[in-house]
Amino acid sequence: MTIVSLARCENYDKDELRRVIEKSLANIGFDKSRFNGARVAVKPNLLTVAADDSGIITHPEFFRAVVRMVKDNGGIPLLVESPAVHSLARVIKKTGYDAVVQKEAISVADPSEVQTLHFKGAHRFKHIDISKAYFDADIILCLPKFKTHGITYITGAVKLLFGAMPGMEKSKMHLRLPDHGDFAEFLLDLYGAMTFGFDPPKPVVHLMDAILALEGEGPGQGGRPRQLNAVIAGMDGIAVDWTAARLAGLDIALAPTIVGGFERGYGAGLPEEIRIVGELMENLQIPDFVPATGNSLFANAFRWPLNTRTFKNLFVERPVPDPGICTGCGQCIKICPAGAIGQPKKAKSVPEYDYGICIRCYCCLEICPEGALHKKPGRLQRLLEIVG
Numbered sequence: 001m002t003i004v005s006l007a008r009c010e011n012y013d014k015d016e017l018r019r020v021i022e023k024s025l026a027n028i029g030f031d032k033s034r035f036n037g038a039r040v041a042v043k044p045n046l047l048t049v050a051a052d053d054s055g056i057i058t059h060p061e062f063f064r065a066v067v068r069m070v071k072d073n074g075g076i077p078l079l080v081e082s083p084a085v086h087s088l089a090r091v092i093k094k095t096g097y098d099a100v101v102q103k104e105a106i107s108v109a110d111p112s113e114v115q116t117l118h119f120k121g122a123h124r125f126k127h128i129d130i131s132k133a134y135f136d137a138d139i140i141l142c143l144p145k146f147k148t149h150g151i152t153y154i155t156g157a158v159k160l161l162f163g164a165m166p167g168m169e170k171s172k173m174h175l176r177l178p179d180h181g182d183f184a185e186f187l188l189d190l191y192g193a194m195t196f197g198f199d200p201p202k203p204v205v206h207l208m209d210a211i212l213a214l215e216g217e218g219p220g221q222g223g224r225p226r227q228l229n230a231v232i233a234g235m236d237g238i239a240v241d242w243t244a245a246r247l248a249g250l251d252i253a254l255a256p257t258i259v260g261g262f263e264r265g266y267g268a269g270l271p272e273e274i275r276i277v278g279e280l281m282e283n284l285q286i287p288d289f290v291p292a293t294g295n296s297l298f299a300n301a302f303r304w305p306l307n308t309r310t311f312k313n314l315f316v317e318r319p320v321p322d323p324g325i326c327t328g329c330g331q332c333i334k335i336c337p338a339g340a341i342g343q344p345k346k347a348k349s350v351p352e353y354d355y356g357i358c359i360r361c362y363c364c365l366e367i368c369p370e371g372a373l374h375k376k377p378g379r380l381q382r383l384l385e386i387v388g
């Protein structure tokens, strides 16, 4: 039986957070004394520059409460993250993390130092480069944010670990794995490696910030913050994700990392094998949480196998910049793994998108700091939706 802790937490008040986080660890049977003398890699979702209350990044006060608890129990916390485009230093500086890192005197791991993690149990990717800091740590504390996601349906504990890979390597994986199912399988290989691949395996604790979640077209600026009022914890990240998705009333069958995770048997193999401790699920469930639209079964079935220029342009949404919002920052150009985005042709214009090359990974949507990119349906897409 897998134990998942569910706790009500309605805001980022520091005392309340501390109480809830300690209670969550107790619920899952994780003794705080294990922090004593331990090097603790703390991995938030710090994908990009975003406001604390955007629902996009793990709230800095959540991070603060965790690192304080680690320190108060004799541990040595280390911030480990590798944002997609910006340097980690810039993302820290431009978010509420700057104040926390300074005040709490937290060391930050160098994201350019990588080491290869080997995991024989992986289905396909048995050797993955990740931040070396995870190898040096005694305990890994993951702080996922619960969000919708246009490719993986949700992002939580499993998807968080994609950030263990160095910056632009992540974009390359999108290019190598344009099929959403393949990408989810890779994420599960990585999750399995982080959970079982170290020799000896390290304790990996997932403490999810689902207080202010993200609904709609997540995981970036296209989504909308939404109160879920929950902190979810466990040693089984797939069970943690399942609990969050159930709280939000989402369709588990559309979440490939949960469905595939159960099948792999990395933890619970069935929902019946998950025991929720703490708050009753029905006390926190909300009925109208809005999922991302980019991951229907229909779209998955047809998006990538028929990956021709004509098919894509007729049937698959393309990312289109809004000239009224785009500031020309160029982040989409930098992150595009396919090299499909060029500099604007005219001054004060938007970047040039080549939809013949674009693989529809939507990394650009994810990274755009202005929310200036929208998915525009292909010309015959509506027809297929009616047929489907």
Ligand code: SF4
Residues within 6 Å of the ligand: 319, 335, 336, 337, 338, 339, 340, 341, 353, 357, 358, 359, 360, 361, 362, 363, 364, 365
């Ligand atoms: S243009 Fe956007 S969606 Fe297309 S390949 Fe580049 S990053 Fe991905």
Ligand code: SF4
Residues within 6 Å of the ligand: 321, 322, 325, 326, 327, 328, 329, 330, 331, 332, 333, 350, 351, 367, 368, 369, 370, 371, 372, 373
């Ligand atoms: S579309 Fe977004 S990321 Fe690209 S240049 Fe404009 S504001 Fe920047």
